[in-house]
Amino acid sequence: MQHATLSAFLKEPGTALAKGPVAMIFVEDQIEVDSAIRHHLDTGFQSVLALMPSGFPLAPDVSAAVHRIPFDVAAGDNYVDAVNKVIAAAPGLWLYYCFNAEYLFFPFCETRTVGEMLAFHTEERRDAMLTYVVDLYAGDLDRHRDAVSLEDAHLDRSGYYALARNDPDNHNHPRDRQLDFFGGLRWRYEEHIPVERRKIDRISLFRAQPGLQLRPDHTFNDEEYNTYACPWHHNLTAAVASFRTAKALKRNPGSTFDIHTFKWHNSAPFEWHSRQLLDLGLMEPGQWF
Incomplete structure (x- = not known):
């Protein structure tokens, strides 16, 4: 599922933040993005948020399984701020964050x-x-x-x-x-x-x-x-x-x-x-x- 912005996702997360644990994967470049997301899906996270630049490709099976949110570390987006926004929106849930690869x-x-x-x-x-x-x-x-x-x-x-x-x-x-x-x-x-x-x-x-x-x-x-x-x-x-x-x-x-x-x-x-x-x-x- 694709979302317009992080704020838009947090305003209407649907079932993504209904149950934990939830993984946040911050994509900094195009190296081993699909493998990192697949690994965490296989590990058993209820939802995986892929925070990544809009132009980066995802394999079809991965794209269908994650919540894709536009986010660009190279352009100045701060992952610490993003994690804290998700924390505020999901009290009580177990959360996890990492980066691609x-x-x-x-x-x-x-x-x-x-x-x-x-x-x-x-x-x-x-x-x-x-x-x-x-x-x-x-x-x-x-x-x-x-x-x-x-x-x-x-x-x-x-x-x-x-x-x-x-x-x-x-x-x-x-x-x-x-x-x-x-x-x-x-x-x-x-x-x-x-x-x-x-x-x-x-x-x-x-x-x-x-x-x-x-x-x-x-x-x-x-x-x-x-x-x-x-x-x-x-x-x-x-x-x-x-x-x-x-x-x-x-x-x-x-x-x-x-x-x-x-x-x-x-x-x-x-x-x-x-x-x-x-x-x-x-x-x-x-x-x-």
């Missing part, structure tokens, strides 16, 4: 839906879920100059770490159950990445509530939403497998000529399976088995 994985996602996973997470009195953005990259940049290949995708199997997240309003003491996570291409090529964009943690899955606001650093104005677990035990976490950083590093004139391959001794082929991410410690099943 990104793919959500969670424990046991091959046999369970995102709705089943979030139902369990809700029973644990959690309203948000931490996701790690795991960088993917093509193994052969001579064949895949945009660094994107689903068949030749690789990831880093080590090099991830966390630092305390200090609270400037509390004498810079560490925030309770909050950490800043780093690793992947943003760590290995940090000289090409602005400091404020080096973190790999993102609260991609969250339940909308009145007054909730996403901030540009992928955190929320409700600090409990930014925690990785509740106070009494470990909770579920998920991962977003993403070509976004690899694309940017190869597109940017300041970095593309310095990078002939992203592979190193700790690269491994990506298996497109949650078991690999669990084994690498890149997501946590918590109490869900």
Whole structure:
């Protein structure tokens, strides 16, 4: 279904915001748009909103299954503002956001839906879920100059770490159950990445509530939403497998000529399976088995 504007969609969403979880996919370029949308449809989202430039094509099967909304990041449209508008229009619904060439994985996602996973997470009195953005990259940049290949995708199997997240309003003491996570291409090529964009943690899955606001650093104005677990035990976490950083590093004139391959001794082929991410410690099943 096609909509004239985001405001027009939110004014008359029909059944798109009647039941969650709802996925928002922000399309920045024409790379792996259809595959990203299909992946999230298969994951079990009740509705998928494709916020994308009007001139970008979609495969017929994808176009028929999503709510297409004109949106152009390159022209200055701000995805943070768009997420916050959807939050205001959908109180109580579980929402998710990502970009094209990104793919959500969670424990046991091959046999369970995102709705089943979030139902369990809700029973644990959690309203948000931490996701790690795991960088993917093509193994052969001579064949895949945009660094994107689903068949030749690789990831880093080590090099991830966390630092305390200090609270400037509390004498810079560490925030309770909050950490800043780093690793992947943003760590290995940090000289090409602005400091404020080096973190790999993102609260991609969250339940909308009145007054909730996403901030540009992928955190929320409700600090409990930014925690990785509740106070009494470990909770579920998920991962977003993403070509976004690899694309940017190869597109940017300041970095593309310095990078002939992203592979190193700790690269491994990506298996497109949650078991690999669990084994690498890149997501946590918590109490869900």
